[in-house]
Amino acid sequence: MTxxxxxxxxxxxxxxxxxxxxxxxxxxxxAFFMSVNKDGNSRSVLPYVAYHGARVGVYTLVGALAxxxxxxxxxxxxxxKTQGILQIVAGVVVILIGLEVLGxxxxxxxxxxxxxxxxxxxxxxxxKRGPVVGSMMGGTLNGFMPCALTLAIAVKATTAGSALEGxxxxxxxxxxxxxxxxxxxxxxxRMGAKFRGGLMKGAxxxxxxxxxxxxxxxxxxxxxxxxxANW
Numbered sequence: 075m076t077x078x079x080x081x082x083x084x085x086x087x088x089x090x091x092x093x094x095x096x097x098x099x100x101x102x103x104x105a106f107f108m109s110v111n112k113d114g115n116s117r118s119v120l121p122y123v124a125y126h127g128a129r130v131g132v133y134t135l136v137g138a139l140a141x142x143x144x145x146x147x148x149x150x151x152x153x154x155k156t157q158g159i160l161q162i163v164a165g166v167v168v169i170l171i172g173l174e175v176l177g178x179x180x181x182x183x184x185x186x187x188x189x190x191x192x193x194x195x196x197x198x199x200x201x202k203r204g205p206v207v208g209s210m211m212g213g214t215l216n217g218f219m220p221c222a223l224t225l226a227i228a229v230k231a232t233t234a235g236s237a238l239e240g241x242x243x244x245x246x247x248x249x250x251x252x253x254x255x256x257x258x259x260x261x262x263x264r265m266g267a268k269f270r271g272g273l274m275k276g277a278x279x280x281x282x283x284x285x286x287x288x289x290x291x292x293x294x295x296x297x298x299x300x301x302x303a304n305w
Contacts, residue, residue: 077239081246083284084227088250090277091223106197106212121205125213126255130248132217133224134241137231141240144232161233161292168285171226176278223247226281233288 106125147160200211227247234240 077235077242080230080243080284083280084230084243084247085250087223087227087277087280087284088247089253090280091251106201106209118205121209122256124206125209125216126252128210128213129217129255130245130252132214133244133248136217136224136228137234137244138237138241140228140231140244141234141237144234144240145236147232158292158296161288162296163292164229164233165285165288165290165292167229168226168288169282170285171222171229172278172282172285174222176275176282223277223281226285230284230288233291 144160144164196215197212200208200215202208203211224247227244231240231243234243
């Protein structure tokens with residue numbers, strides 16, 4: 075897949091994964107903004123921009139770091155072989171995460187970058203720091219919460235050609251989650267659990283396709299490098 079197609083696929087995974095965002099983060103986000111807006115800040119868009127800007131910013135940073143990690147792994151003197159292996163391994167992991175989301179696999183990949191206790195205490199502290207600063211803190215913490223889809227795109231980002239591509243990949247995913255997260259208490263909160271589950275399966279299928287494409291690219295790259303070595 076070209077970088078552009080990867081960005082589009084990541085964006086669609088974010089859109090379709092919105093139902094999962096509602097189920098996992100909806101009550102948390104709603105409670106957070108109910109607390110933030112209790113002093114009459116509900117008419118201001120700044121807290122929402124700060125919250126979701128920080129959240130997507132975390133995704134973007136993770137994407138850049140994941141890409142840098144992948145590039146570091148491929149700069150060991152056997153670049154071609156390592157890059158192919160990295161793509162194959164990353165693709166397999168992405169596929170397995172997609173299967174987990176579909177409910178086919180019993181493996182669990184929902185990894186949190188921060189302890190749950192720290193996240194809870196951080197949200198409590200954020201609510202006391204004012205509408206804008208507190209919202210930035212809350213959005214940052216939200217970005218580090220465990221999510222299988224986020225992890226899948228982050229793993230995919232390890233195969234990006236540059237830190238910028240990795241950052242843009244995760245930013246595209248984050249942008250896809252914005253509609254549901256921005257209107258979680260008004261519009262998307264009316265989604266039924268069954269409908270949300272259907273959307274999540276669609277997101278999982280897109281993730282699996284991305285994983286298969288990554289494996290294919292890795293195998294193809296490895297074969298090309300092997301042929302060049304024997305030439």
